[in-house]
Amino acid sequence: xxxxxxxxxxxxxxxxxxxxxxxxxxxxxxxxxxxxxxxxxxxxxxxxxxxxxxxxxxxxxxxxxxxxxxxxxxxxxxxxxxxxxxxxxxxxxxxxxxxxxxxxxxxxxxxxxx
Amino acid sequence: xxxxxxxxxxxxxxxxxxxxxxxxxxxxxxxxxxxxxxxxxxxxxxxxxxxxxxxxxxxxxxxxxxxxxxxxxxxxxxxxxxxxxxxxxxxxxxxxxxxxxxxxxxxxx
Numbered sequence: 001x002x003x004x005x006x007x008x009x010x011x012x013x014x015x016x017x018x019x020x021x022x023x024x025x026x027x028x029x030x031x032x033x034x035x036x037x038x039x040x041x042x043x044x045x046x047x048x049x050x051x052x053x054x055x056x057x058x059x060x061x062x063x064x065x066x067x068x069x070x071x072x073x074x075x076x077x078x079x080x081x082x083x084x085x086x087x088x089x090x091x092x093x094x095x096x097x098x099x100x101x102x103x104x105x106x107x108x109x110x111x112x113x114x
Numbered sequence: 115x116x117x118x119x120x121x122x123x124x125x126x127x128x129x130x131x132x133x134x135x136x137x138x139x140x141x142x143x144x145x146x147x148x149x150x151x152x153x154x155x156x157x158x159x160x161x162x163x164x165x166x167x168x169x170x171x172x173x174x175x176x177x178x179x180x181x182x183x184x185x186x187x188x189x190x191x192x193x194x195x196x197x198x199x200x201x202x203x204x205x206x207x208x209x210x211x212x213x214x215x216x217x218x219x220x221x222x223x
Contacts, residue, residue, distance in 0.1 A: 002156050042118065042213040043201070056210070090156070098209045100145045100164065105156040 003027040004106035006091050012112045013081065021076040021109045023091030029104070031097035032074040034066060037088040037108070049074060050097040081113045116140045118214035120202050125220045126192055134187045134200050134217045142207020148176055148187045149201040151216065157201055160187070189219075197221045 004025045013019050025032065034046040048056035049068040063085075065077040074091055088108045095101040117139045126132040138146070145164040149157040163169055163178035163185060175188040189196055202214040 002158060004156070040122070040215055042215045043203075043211075045210065100162070100205055100209070102147060102159040102162060103211070104159070105149075107154075107156045 002104045002106065004091060004093055004104050006089075006106035006109055008109055009107065010110045010112075012114060013078070014114055015081060015083075017081075018077070018079040020078065021089055021091075021111075023074040023076075023106055025072055025074075025091075025093040025104070025106075027093060027104060029093040029095055030071050031094045031101075032068060032071070033092040033094075033097075033103065034074065034076050035090040035092065037090055043090070047076075048097050055097055078111075081111075083113050086111055086113045116206060116212045118202055118204060118212055120200075120214040120217045122215070123218045123220065125222060126189075128192055128194060128221055128223050130192050131188065131190050132192060132219065134189075134202075134219065136185045136187070136202035136214055138183050138185070138202070138204045138212070138214075140204045140206045140212055143180060144205040144207065144209055146176075146178055146185050147203045147205070147211070148185075149203065150198050151201060152198045160200075192221050194221050194223070 007022045031050045036044045046060045047066040067075040090108045091106040092103040094103045120136045148160040151157040161176040168177045173190045178185045199216040199218050201216045203211045
């Protein structure tokens with residue numbers, strides 16, 4: 001247990017569906033991150049929130065929409081996804097962004113787009 | 115561009131020693147991290163190096179040479195549970211983590 005939980009663990013959705021991924025951290029951290037992990041590829045940073053403010057958006061398509069209502073919760077809203085979006089989506093948190101603190105990861109949501 | 119290189123896969127024998135290398139080219143350097151990721155699980159933090167030299171933590175050690183853009187993770191007395199992917203990541207001048215693709219380590223009895 002890393003103190004970061006994600007739900008659901010597995011999700012299968014069609015290209016016309018709308019779904020949301022949820023992440024919660026119980027570590028008292030101020031920064032939260034969304035990553036995409038595809039097989040045999042480096043982790044791709046998608047979004048960064050620091051003290052609830054979005055500080056990074058790495059050219060992510062608009063079909064991915066993040067939401068951070070408070071420092072403990074992070075959502076990723078999904079709509080009209082493409083099959084190439086199938087991947088493991090990891091949430092992470094750290095004391096704050098823009099610093100050398102290590103990141104703590106959740107177990108991920110395995111997303112399959114059909 | 116920024117780049118992290120590490121071997122795709124390595125195989126080692128239980129009880130032996132293995133060294134996983136990582137070379138990097140980044141815009142600035144604010145430290146290098148190693149993470150372990152078991153299949154289907156979260157990556158977990160192993161080590162952080164920001165100064166040159168060797169950091170030892172139990173059976174695991176991590177080495178850094180900033181002038182060479184090089185690090186390695188050394189695992190001693192290998193156990194079956196060490197079978198996992200090992201991820202190298204460098205924090206650049208903007209404090210953004212640049213990740214390698216990971217090294218899958220297979221331990222054989």
